[in-house]
Amino acid sequence: MNTLWKEFLEKGKVENCPVYDMHGHMGSFSRIYFPYGDFDPEITKNRLDRAGIKMLVFCSHWALFSPDIGNKANIDVVRKLPERLRAYCGLNPNYPEIIEKDVDEFEKYTDVFVGFKLLADYHRKPISHESYASAWKYADKHGLIVLLHTWGWSQFDGPEQVRIVAEKYPGAKILLGHSCHGEWDKTIQLMKDFPNVYAELCAVVDDRGGLEQIIEAVGSNQIVFGTDWPWFNHHYYIGAVLDSGISDQDAHNIFHRNAEKLLSSLI
Numbered sequence: 001m002n003t004l005w006k007e008f009l010e011k012g013k014v015e016n017c018p019v020y021d022m023h024g025h026m027g028s029f030s031r032i033y034f035p036y037g038d039f040d041p042e043i044t045k046n047r048l049d050r051a052g053i054k055m056l057v058f059c060s061h062w063a064l065f066s067p068d069i070g071n072k073a074n075i076d077v078v079r080k081l082p083e084r085l086r087a088y089c090g091l092n093p094n095y096p097e098i099i100e101k102d103v104d105e106f107e108k109y110t111d112v113f114v115g116f117k118l119l120a121d122y123h124r125k126p127i128s129h130e131s132y133a134s135a136w137k138y139a140d141k142h143g144l145i146v147l148l149h150t151w152g153w154s155q156f157d158g159p160e161q162v163r164i165v166a167e168k169y170p171g172a173k174i175l176l177g178h179s180c181h182g183e184w185d186k187t188i189q190l191m192k193d194f195p196n197v198y199a200e201l202c203a204v205v206d207d208r209g210g211l212e213q214i215i216e217a218v219g220s221n222q223i224v225f226g227t228d229w230p231w232f233n234h235h236y237y238i239g240a241v242l243d244s245g246i247s248d249q250d251a252h253n254i255f256h257r258n259a260e261k262l263l264s265s266l267i
């Protein structure tokens, strides 16, 4: 058993193992109630402190689903708690003119954004669709992070689609949100073929064996931690990762070292 497991269990957090949550959200969502979905600097900070979350990188639901509000929802929130938060600029391919505007203005918000977020399964346009092209080119050129929602067998953001963009945009740091859930073999192949492709663990550990399989095949240098917060609780996910029996070294890579490297030039 790793020693971090014990310390997390006893204290709820571990000082020398800070956690970077690289996949979060913010704001309300239809047909579900989130006790901590609405941003409040004090309450949000408190929730992050509880689980030793050093930084949460998120994309507001409103930026993804409410084009009338758009990425303003991200900008306003990060600027109220900049020491703990960064955001992904959300892209909705059904509003390509907003994408163009957001890419054009990206430079103004380098204190807020570390990259882009695509949610292709929900927006029903594949991640290689031309509507996203300007953002992909910008991320490629500037070494930005692109967090994808990815799911096994999806025609919009499954492994075949990831392969197209990873080949085309080698300068972008691509986080596979949910790691092409279920198609772990293909996730592993993508990580082997593309050093800029990272597995992200939200929803991965709901299916025992996936994380272990990835670590055994490619090690832990291309894996980051994420929770879809406020959809899921931080302690639940931290516990599920630690309880898979990984080593302390792997846990340090997953919880903070890899994220620190990814973010080093961006924050």
Ligand SMILES: [Zn+2]
Pocket: 023, 024, 025, 149, 177, 228
């Ligand atoms: Zn998400």
